[in-house]
Amino acid sequence: MSFQAPKGTFDWLPPRSERVLAVREALVAPVRQAGYGYVETPTFEDTELFKRGVGESTDVVTKEMYTFEDKGGRSLTLRPEGTASVVRAVLQHSLHNGRLPVKLWYSGSQYRYERAQRGRYRHFWQVGAEALGAEDPALDAELIVLAWRGYADLGLRDVTLLLNSLGDKECRPAYRAVLVEFLRKLDLDEATRARIDINPLRVLDDGRPEVQAQLAGAPLVVDHLCEACKAYHEEVRLLLSDSGVPFTDDPKLVRGLDYYTRTTFEFVHGGVGSQAAIGGGGRYDGLSEMLGGPPLPSVGWALGVDRTILAMEAEGLLDDESDARVQVYGVPLGSDARRRMFRLVEELRTAGIGTDMAFGGRGVKGAMKGADRSGARFALILGERDLAAQAVQVKDLTTAEQTEVPLAEVVEILKGKLQ
């Protein structure tokens, strides 16, 4: 084998690949039902968009971007996340001058240059939803409820919703100062010390036990929220409770992208290796302005498709059975029969019946084996004898019962049998 998928990437193959489609659909169905419209943006953008949008201090920007120069000398980057692109598209096309909020969803590939491990790949898939241009706790709650229902519809049981508020431009600076003062006194490695100055909140999110131990008495943002943020957060919590969506307050939930304000949340699951998050998001009231747009308070999330599938596998929700894609399978014997079968197969498909046939000039035995493996309910056997009689043998593969029916009627008869 001379070629393989690039490091950190992988192929989806049947029958697992079918699950990708199903999971994507299930995750976005609640959002579509809630009036969100589909948006598709380029898989690469101006590098500067991500630097400004995601944040120069984030790991995503400093070490995980696939950046390249095109033939015109522009610096482009494969998108590491979806929100910055969506905001850019909204601003570029002035969607924010219309009815607010602008509600959009997307589904597609994302790219981050990382060392791959279970649940974390260089090429991965997210579905996302964004509601732009409204400051309303009901919008935060709506998105969370919709994501929650997406997971529930897939049958996931062990999803935990973590919730926090990061404050806004009123209260965050004061909190930040208190936090920095606290963090400076700790015994931390150099990289973490540097982070104190760049984005001290993210130190709270450090997963290392030796760091967490020192953070036991750290000042928490919930204790420093201004009245407006506090009221906003309480309303989000109330709406979630009223909706029957259980959540866990996590005062140290910060998340790795710089643009978040107020509400942040994460859906975590134990079945995806050490990558607990299968989805996450939050409010990003300042992002539009960072990208040169007008104030556009917004909220959104992204759900990891491949991580969701890992979570489903961990819960035993993906049995690989029933790979059947067709209901009927044609077994032609001889070249005349083969031509007639080719037409018949097309007639069946046109009639809405999933149909395949034996290709490759195999014998009857091989063709019947193909019929069996296709998962089809019926095999249609057509040989010279049948052709002469203008008939075809219909074999029920579950009972081995075989009947001869007129060729002219077989489509209608199969339609009846398959109802």
Place this chain on the structure above:
RNA sequence: GUGGGCGUAGCUCAGUUGGCAGAGCGCCAGGUUGUGGUCCUGGAUGUCGGGGGUUCAAGUCCCCUCGCUCACCCCA
């Protein structure tokens, strides 16, 4: 970027103190010259990840390298 584990058939893996490369599953064919799934019989498939070294002899020991994988950091 850092650390651990693993590379043998399409897949999952065995391979003893260094001594003719194997099993199960899958695949193909036959048993049934027009009938699958069960059963029986037979068959094909390997640069043992790659390169170098030690040795009469290397899948096995040593060195280098590539790849995969898990974890750290971080994130979906």
